[in-house]
Amino acid sequence: MDEPIGRRERKKAQTRTSLADAALRLFLEHGYDRVSVKDVAEAADVSVTTLFKHFPSKEALLFDLDEDLEAGLVAAVRDRAPGQSIPQALREHILLRANKVRAETAQTAAFTRMIADTPVLREYARRMWLRHETVLAEAIAADIGAVSDDISCAALARFALDASGLIERHPDPSHAANEVFALLENGWNTAHSVR
DSSP states (O other), X not given: OHXXXXXXXXXXXXXXXXXXXXXXXXXXXHXXXXXXXXXXXXXXXXXXXXXXXXXXXXXXXXXXTHHHHHHHHHHHHHTOOTTOOHHHHHHHHHHHHHHHHHTOOHHHHHHHHHHHHOHHHHHHHHHHHHHHHHHHHHHHHHHHTOOTTOHHHHHHXXXXXXXXXXXXXXXXXXHHHHHHHHHHHHOHHHHXXXX
């Protein structure tokens, strides 16, 4: 009985991947604004209705790993090594992601440029990353036994997520991650003695 469900899930995953791959190819070849949702659906050999069953918007087609990013952030907190602080775990996770971005292929570089050059995609990417703030804050709060809307947990989540862009753009991501997360872990007065 499990086999049909497994097949169905595999088929859904294949359709989702086909759509995301077709969207990326078409958007890179022709430009985001020149490609319609219908063009993407046709390239993936599915209906527009099927496309929208897998992706809620045209922008979402380019961010098919959104759920994986969120799950990775939560796992960084929940599954961290014994004795490792939450800021240290987030530093490690975000630095790993930054290093993957830096080891990009030509296609990834073109994707990154397209996001940066397309205001609607840039805004979607920013909102997507910040949408994870609530989930990350809740994971931090659960871990330390705080209420789910604890402001210090929300602040740590916000600062850690926002720091990822600084770290990715810095010439030395490891140095940037160390500096940013030392500040998050220890506070401004410890990182920079008051003069």
